[in-house]
Amino acid sequence: MHLHWHRRDLRVEDNRALSMGDTVLPVFVFDDEVLAHAAPPRVSFMCSALESLRESYRERGGDLLIVRGDPREELPRIAEACDADAVVWNRDYSGLAKARDADVRDALDVAEIDHRAFHDALLHTPGSITTNEGEYYSVYTYFWKKWRDRDKDAPFDAPDEIVSPEEVVGEVDGAIPSLADLGFEDPEGNIPPAGTEAARDLAAKFCERDVYRYDDARDYPARESTSRLSPHLKFGTIGVRELWETTVEAKNDAESANDADSVEEFQGQLAWREFYMHVLDDNPDVVVENFKDYQYDIAWRDDPDGVRAWKNGKTGYPIVDAGMRQLREEAWVHNRVRMIVASFLTKDLLVDWREGYDWYRQKLVDHDTANDNGGWQWAASTGTDAQPYFRIFNPMTQGERFDSDATYIKRFVPELEDVPPKKIHEWNELDPDEREALAPDYPGPIVDHGERREMAITMFENARG
Ligand code: FAD
Numbered sequence: 284m285h286l287h288w289h290r291r292d293l294r295v296e297d298n299r300a301l302s303m304g305d306t307v308l309p310v311f312v313f314d315d316e317v318l319a320h321a322a323p324p325r326v327s328f329m330c331s332a333l334e335s336l337r338e339s340y341r342e343r344g345g346d347l348l349i350v351r352g353d354p355r356e357e358l359p360r361i362a363e364a365c366d367a368d369a370v371v372w373n374r375d376y377s378g379l380a381k382a383r384d385a386d387v388r389d390a391l392d393v394a395e396i397d398h399r400a401f402h403d404a405l406l407h408t409p410g411s412i413t414t415n416e417g418e419y420y421s422v423y424t425y426f427w428k429k430w431r432d433r434d435k436d437a438p439f440d441a442p443d444e445i446v447s448p449e450e451v452v453g454e455v456d457g458a459i460p461s462l463a464d465l466g467f468e469d470p471e472g473n474i475p476p477a478g479t480e481a482a483r484d485l486a487a488k489f490c491e492r493d494v495y496r497y498d499d500a501r502d503y504p505a506r507e508s509t510s511r512l513s514p515h516l517k518f519g520t521i522g523v524r525e526l527w528e529t530t531v532e533a534k535n536d537a538e539s540a541n542d543a544d545s546v547e548e549f550q551g552q553l554a555w556r557e558f559y560m561h562v563l564d565d566n567p568d569v570v571v572e573n574f575k576d577y578q579y580d581i582a583w584r585d586d587p588d589g590v591r592a593w594k595n596g597k598t599g600y601p602i603v604d605a606g607m608r609q610l611r612e613e614a615w616v617h618n619r620v621r622m623i624v625a626s627f628l629t630k631d632l633l634v635d636w637r638e639g640y641d642w643y644r645q646k647l648v649d650h651d652t653a654n655d656n657g658g659w660q661w662a663a664s665t666g667t668d669a670q671p672y673f674r675i676f677n678p679m680t681q682g683e684r685f686d687s688d689a690t691y692i693k694r695f696v697p698e699l700e701d702v703p704p705k706k707i708h709e710w711n712e713l714d715p716d717e718r719e720a721l722a723p724d725y726p727g728p729i730v731d732h733g734e735r736r737e738m739a740i741t742m743f744e745n746a747r748g
Contacts, residue, residue, distance in 0.1 A: 297522025345445025
C-alpha cells in the first residue's frame, strides 16, 4: 500500500503519483510553515477543494486522511502506523517546496521508509525542453515550438483501491479545519467554486465555444472570454493531461483554420505556464531577484501614498483602478489588466515589482510562484523574455483599446457609471472642474503618465550604464 501525500494535486484522476499504487491511503497535511506563505483567498479555495477531494474518495469507498502538523514527523508516523510500502508524492518546483521535500525525504530515510516523487504538474518536466546545448530556454517562442511538438502523456487512471484511514491507523478526527482554525480571516472577495467537478465544468464549457474566439477576445476584459482555470491549475483540481486532451479534441472539432488557431493560442498559454515553471526550477532566486542583470541597481522609488492609491484602486487611471478593484472583489484579475496594473506600478509609480508581487501574493486566488513572478518580471522589464524597458504601456490608450465602451471599467468603478466612455478614456487630460462635475467621487490622476514614462526610461538607462 502507498501513502499518497497530496499537496498541489487535489484530484483523484489524472494524478501520476496516485496512479502508481494499486492500494492507496491518501493524506493531506496542514503544515504551518507552508501556511505562513498562504493567504485567505487561496486557503479558502484549497479547503473547499479538499472537501470535494474527500467526497471523491468517499464515493470510492475510502477516505482522505487530514492531519495538521509537520510532514517530517507526520508522514513517517502515519507510514509506520499503516505499514505503507512507500510514501509517494508529486513534485513541486519552487525553492521552498524543494527544500521541504528534501527534509521529508531525510526524515523518511531515517525511519527507513521508501519514498518516491513524480513529475505530474506539467506536460513536460523541467529540464526536458532545452536548447541544443542542453540549456533551459530563456526565450518563450523557441520553447513553445519544441514544447508543442513533443508527444504528451495520456491522463492517468485512478488507483483501484482507496483505503479508509480508520481501517489502518485507527480512529481519526479527519475534519477539514476552518479558516479561523488555521489563523486566517475570511477572504475579501468572492472565491470561485473549487474541486474537480467545477474544474471539469469550466474546461468543458470553455472548450465547447469560448476557445474558438479566444484568440480574438482574450485581450478584452469585459468579454469574459478566458477559461478562469488558473486556481484549478494552481491547486491541481484538474490534471494537465486531461485538460490538454480536452483542448486537442476541441482542435479536432474546429470548423475552420481560424478556430483551430484559436485553440492553439490557448494551448500556448498552457505552455507559458510551463515555461515560467521551468525558469523557476532553473533559477529559484527569481522569487526575490531580477532575472535579468542590469549593470547597476534599478533606482526604484519609495512611494507609500502611490502604492496605497494603487492598492485601493484610486490612482485616477480608470483601467488601473478597475483592475485593482477586481482583485479585491474576485481575488482574480484579467490577464491584460494584470499587465496594465503591473506596468503602472513599475513604470508610472516607479515602484519595485516585488511590492506588487507581494500584494498579488496576498490577494490572488490563483497566486502561483512561477506565473506570478514571471508576470511581474515581464511587466517590470527585469524578467526572461520580458517587455523591453522602453515599451511602456500607456494606461489611457490601453483602456481605450481594450475596453472602448468602458463596460469593464464601469463594472468595478461605479463612480464613473454615468460618465461617457470618451471622457473616461481622456480622464487624465480633462480640466479638473470638468472631472469634478462628471464624477465628484473619483480622483484625478495621481501622476502624469508622460512625465513618468520619461523618468522610467531614464531609470532603466541609468541601470544599464
Ligand atoms: P486563460 O487565458 O484561460 O489561460 C489558461 C491558463 O494558462 C491559465 O489558467 C494559466 O494557468 C495559464 N496562463 C495564461 N496566461 C498565462 C501567462 N501570461 N503566464 C503564465 N501562465 C498563463 N497566472 C497564474 O496562474 N497565477 C498568478 O499568480 C499569475 N500572476 C500574474 C501576474 C502578472 C503581473 C501577470 C501579468 C500575469 C499573471 N498570471 C498569473 C498569468 C495570467 O494573468 C493568468 O494565468 C490568467 O489571467 C488566468 O486566467 P485564466 O485561467 O482565465 O487564463
